[in-house]
Amino acid sequence: MSKITIFISTPMNGKTREEIEERFDVIENLVWDIIKFIPPKEEIKREDICFINSYDKENIPEKNSRVWCLGDSIKLMSQADVVIFDDAWSLAKGCVLEYEVCCSYGITKIEFNDSGDDIRTLSTYFKQLIAGKSES
Numbered sequence: 001m002s003k004i005t006i007f008i009s010t011p012m013n014g015k016t017r018e019e020i021e022e023r024f025d026v027i028e029n030l031v032w033d034i035i036k037f038i039p040p041k042e043e044i045k046r047e048d049i050c051f052i053n054s055y056d057k058e059n060i061p062e063k064n065s066r067v068w069c070l071g072d073s074i075k076l077m078s079q080a081d082v083v084i085f086d087d088a089w090s091l092a093k094g095c096v097l098e099y100e101v102c103c104s105y106g107i108t109k110i111e112f113n114d115s116g117d118d119i120r121t122l123s124t125y126f127k128q129l130i131a132g133k134s135e136s
Contacts, residue, residue: 004129006031007052007080009073009099011092020055027084027112034123052076070094074101081129084122087113 010023028051035044054073061068073094077083083102089095089111102109110125 003048003050004126005050005052005079005081007054007077007083008086009054009077009083009089009095010086011088011095012055013092013094017055023086024051024055027086031084031122031126035126052080066094070097073098077101077107078105080107082108082110082125085109085111
């Protein structure tokens with residue numbers, strides 16, 4: 001099976017590094033919990049799932065740093081099989097722009113807010129994705 005690459009878009013403005021990393025961990029753990037219960041044609045290992053780290057950035061310029069970070073995130077998003085938009089994404093400018101990029105360029109997106117419906121949507125999506133990746 002080829003690797004599944006996931007990008008998480010979550011509001012970051014006004015949050016501490018710890019709060020952002022904690023939210024990434026919650027989503028990553030939930031995705032893994034969903035995936036490990038999908039009956040695969042072959043075993044799915046942690047190394048088959050890659051989460052793109054959009055938070056750790058080096059050499060950020062002082063001028064227009066948010067624009068620079070957004071541009072860097074969009075480059076990283078281009079490598080994803082799916083972008084998961086976290087709770088309250090629609091209230092964050094950067095997340096909204098990332099969403100627009102997904103819409104404009106056909107990148108698969110899932111909106112997520114910890115509800116049962118969203119968890120079912122994630123589960124359905126990953127079942128389809130894993131079935132397709134197993135066949136390729």
